[in-house]
Amino acid sequence: MKNIVCLGGGYGNMRFIQRIAPKLPSGYTITLVDVNPFHGMKTEYYALAAGTKSETKVRMDFPDDKNVKVLFDTITGIDLEKKAVTLERETIHYDMLVIGLGCEDKYHGVPGAAEHTYSIQSLRQSRATYEKIGDLEPGSKVGIIGAGLSGIEIASELREAREDLKIRLFDRGDRILPMYPERLSAYVKRWFDDNDVEVIPNSNIVEVAADTVYNNDASHALDMSIWTAGVQPVEVVRNLPVEFGSGGRVVLNQYHQIPGFEDAYVVGDSAALKHAPSAQVAEGQAEQIAEIIEAVVKDKPLPKEMPDIKMQGILGSLGSKEGFAYLRERTVTGRIARMLKSGVLWMYKLGV
Ligand SMILES: Cc1cc2nc3c(=O)[nH]c(=O)nc-3n(C[C@H](O)[C@H](O)[C@H](O)COP(=O)(O)OP(=O)(O)OC[C@H]3O[C@@H](n4cnc5c(N)ncnc54)[C@H](O)[C@@H]3O)c2cc1C
Incomplete structure (x- = not known):
């Protein structure tokens, strides 16, 4: 065999x-x-970490097929x-x-980042992040380092899960998601402004300590930091x-x-x-x-040239009600984008 x-x-x-x-x-x-004894849906780990979805909602069984043997x-x-x-x-x-x-996370040699930040890159790490968030006292300060898709999603989901927290999102660029149209960036920034998440542009984190993040020349006292700044x-x-x-x-x-x-x-x-x-x-x-x-x-010839992998675009959530998308060079924001994201997840679960 x-x-x-x-x-x-x-x-x-x-x-x-x-x-x-x-x-x-x-x-x-x-x-x-x-x-893991199941397929983890990593695109949803931000919700597991924030506590808005339980673990059973972000995992699925492996295929049950007589030709597939699964080893844990x-x-x-x-x-x-x-x-x-x-x-x-x-x-x-x-x-x-x-x-x-x-x-997995890449810390770019930033001292203390591996030791003092939490992660949403694996199921185990997302569980640990969830537990730490749950233990935070009211009014605690949380820093999210990196404002890519996963940083945006965890920051907004956390805002929805815990209204009492002071959330800071450290963004390396001078505007959020600079590779997409300004309208999309402005929409996401406005959501954070309206929902009291402080976005700190042009960030360059140079060190992380247990209770402080050092950004350029400034220091920020934090009760918890989550790393979403590179993989x-x-x-x-x-x-x-x-x-x-x-x-x-x-x-x-x-x-x-x-x-x-x-x-x-x-x-x-x-x-x-x-x-x-x-x-x-x-x-x-x-x-x-x-x-x-x-x-x-089947001993057949391989195609002479492989076609490009087709891409649809990006879809991101801002909590459970709003979102943003860039699909076929069009920006979509608000409830429709959020519904699209939920629809994609639903279709995915159905397909698996
Ligand atoms: C918060 C977040 C949101 C995201 N949102 C989106 C999105 O909206 N759209 C999108 O397209 N992408 C998104 N992504 C990116 C997407 O999750 C990854 O690109 C995708 O998971 C990569 O798939 P993969 O098959 O390479 O690996 P993974 O899906 O990461 O699977 C790797 C598997 O390998 C296993 N594994 C790893 N190391 C070992 C080991 N040593 N021994 C045994 N098993 C091991 C893991 O348990 C895991 O099951 C998001 C990522 C994050 C973190």
């Missing part, structure tokens, strides 16, 4: 398995390995030469490998003997294979792709990998 091993049951590998499982000829099996274990190493993956409890071998281990592939991927591109992501050939190790594919946040990492890109790429692996196992 040939074994296709999928490392990580995130957005990328869930879509990959969904597409490839019904098409595999006999003689092939899939082994999925994840540290921590992956500690990948040997591309020996085609072996070391887990905490055993070592497994693969014929084909799809690495979809996602990413990188997880350590197991960073340890691979391969070429890394922008953001420390693995450089791949057009078939999403690791050059020199064509039985190994990388999907999602760990892959160096033309688009910024997102669940949307991970799923588009996973569909292409499923197509390629289907051709390989």
Whole structure:
């Protein structure tokens, strides 16, 4: 029996398995390995951390398919030469490998950031963030470092969850989400102004202590800081003997294979792709990998040129009632954008 091993049951590998499982000829099996006993919907972790959604709402069961074996274990190493993956409890071998281990916080060498900030990058970390938020005394000060999509979402969700907190959002740019139209930035900024979240533009966090964040020349006393200021592939991927591109992501050939190790594919946040990492890109790429692996196992020729991964745009929430979107070069704000986001999540759950 040939074994296709999928490392990580995130957005990328869930879509990959969904597409490839019904098409595999006999003689092939899939082994999925994840540290968690379910698929975590990372795009919703901000709500878990803020306490507006319970954990059961941000996770789903892994596929129940006779051809898919699921192992719950921590992956500690990948040997591309020996085609072996070391887990905490055993070592497994693969014929084909799809690495979809996602990413973790990157602290850019800021002293104290790793030790003194909370995270929403994994289920375990989001749970810890939730607990800390729940323990904060009324009127406590919370700093959110980084005003990208995840920073905006946790800041607004937290405002909705705890009206008593003083929330500061440290933004590196001079306007929120500078890569999108000014109208979108202005809308998000207005929401924060109206809802008493202080946005601090042109921030450059130089140090984090247990109760203080140092921003440029100023210091801010805080009871809790949440880091949303950068990500990188997880350590197991960073340890691979391969070429890394922008953001420390693995450089791949057009078939999403690791050059020199064509039985190994990388999907999602760990892959160096033309688009910024997102669940949307991970799923588009996973569909292409499923197509390629289907051709390989059926001994068919690979497409001469792979098409671009299609992107729809971004969707973000501002609490449970408002949101923003940039879809097909159009800005959408307010309730409609929020409904679109809820609709996408609903469709996703239905699809899985
Ligand atoms: C708050 C927030 C909001 C976001 N909102 C959006 C959004 O609206 N739209 C969008 O497109 N993207 C969004 N993203 C980004 C999106 O979540 C990621 O791009 C996406 O999850 C990447 O998918 P992936 O398959 O690469 O990895 P992931 O979905 O992160 O899955 C990785 C899996 O690997 C497992 N794993 C990792 N290391 C190990 C190990 N050593 N051993 C065993 N298992 C391991 C993890 O448990 C996890 O299940 C958001 C991210 C955050 C944090």
